[in-house]
Amino acid sequence: MIVDWHVHWLPPExxxxxxxxxxxxxxxxxxxxxxxxxxxxxxxxxPALFESGARLEFMDRHGVSRQVLSxxxxxxxxxxxxxxAAPLVRRFNDALAGLMADLPDRxxxxxxxxxxxxxxxxxxxxRAMDITxxxxxxxxxxxxxxxxxxxxxxxxxxxxxxxxxxxxxxPGPVPPGGAGPPPDFGDNTNLRxxxxxxQARLSAVTVTLTLTDFLDAFPEITVQVANLGGSVPMMxxxxxxxxxxxxxxxxxxSSRMSRIYVDTSSxxxxxxxxxxxxxGAGRVLLGTxxxxxxxxxxxxxxxxxxxxxxxxxxxxGDNGSALLHR
Numbered sequence: 001m002i003v004d005w006h007v008h009w010l011p012p013e014x015x016x017x018x019x020x021x022x023x024x025x026x027x028x029x030x031x032x033x034x035x036x037x038x039x040x041x042x043x044x045x046x047p048a049l050f051e052s053g054a055r056l057e058f059m060d061r062h063g064v065s066r067q068v069l070s071x072x073x074x075x076x077x078x079x080x081x082x083x084x085a086a087p088l089v090r091r092f093n094d095a096l097a098g099l100m101a102d103l104p105d106r107x108x109x110x111x112x113x114x115x116x117x118x119x120x121x122x123x124x125x126x127r128a129m130d131i132t133x134x135x136x137x138x139x140x141x142x143x144x145x146x147x148x149x150x151x152x153x154x155x156x157x158x159x160x161x162x163x164x165x166x167x168x169x170x171p172g173p174v175p176p177g178g179a180g181p182p183p184d185f186g187d188n189t190n191l192r193x194x195x196x197x198x199q200a201r202l203s204a205v206t207v208t209l210t211l212t213d214f215l216d217a218f219p220e221i222t223v224q225v226a227n228l229g230g231s232v233p234m235m236x237x238x239x240x241x242x243x244x245x246x247x248x249x250x251x252x253x254s255s256r257m258s259r260i261y262v263d264t265s266s267x268x269x270x271x272x273x274x275x276x277x278x279x280g281a282g283r284v285l286l287g288t289x290x291x292x293x294x295x296x297x298x299x300x301x302x303x304x305x306x307x308x309x310x311x312x313x314x315x316x317g318d319n320g321s322a323l324l325h326r
């Protein structure tokens with residue numbers, strides 16, 4: 001069984017709405033085909049992003065039993081002003097509800113929320129969680145860089161806690177959002193932004209959620225941080241060393257990492273093995289970031305990670321299946 005927890009989908013009706021927009025996030029045409037102007041990036045539009053038939057054929061070909069679908073968080077759709085975001089996220093959620101009703105054994109969903117209006121976000125979360133197939137919501141990483149920033153989202157997490165929801169924290173902006181001008185891709189900006197900056201932001205999120213008591217108020221939610229929780233698996237030994245020297249009476253950071261789940265999106269076997277050692281293999285979920293990244297590469301990386309067969313099976317699907325049925 002393979003259950004993918006980091007997968008994005010753009011329903012055709014939402015794609016049409018983005019084509020009608022004159023400001024990012026939007027889909028625009030060009031001599032080389034359509035492209036997405038989104039939050040800090042420009043991406044090509046591929047049919048794999050919105051064609052459900054092609055997606056199902058892809059899943060069957062690669063042995064993927066289930067995808068947990070979410071709105072692409074980095075696009076900045078949900079962080080637009082509330083009057084712009086609300087109809088777009090509702091369009092996404094309604095389309096996803098229809099897909100899950102048609103194929104309940106293949107797809108689960110994470111709701112998109114109009115983040116600029118906290119009351120509307122709570123209302124939309126409740127509406128989605130009443131629809132069979134929705135298991136939680138996607139929220140932007142920029143909301144959780146520090147404990148102080150995270151507190152602003154406590155009312156939404158209280159609503160999620162009441163529903164025993166799963167919260168997927170994905171790279172993305174907080175309102176006011178949308179998209180700025182595309183970056184200049186000189187001087188390795190592609191790698192600086194897509195790898196170094198994104199991972200640094202996710203690392204800060206992991207520190208907020210594991211090394212403070214912020215999540216103690218929400219014991220019924222489960223939390224997933226994208227991309228192995230940032231770079232923490234590569235840094236936790238140094239974190240322990242610094243903590244032992246400067247706060248010797250405090251628990252070591254490595255002892256507190258199992259509060260969250262992380263996913264494997266875009267990483268290779270060595271990093272996945274480090275993450276299993278840091279968070280516990282039972283806290284690592286398969287995430288491929290399909291169709292942005294390569295599902296086959298990620299599955300191969302998990303299988304060649306050197307972990308025990310039971311841990312590999314857990315990451316590929318057993319952990320995710322248990323989470324769906326908790």
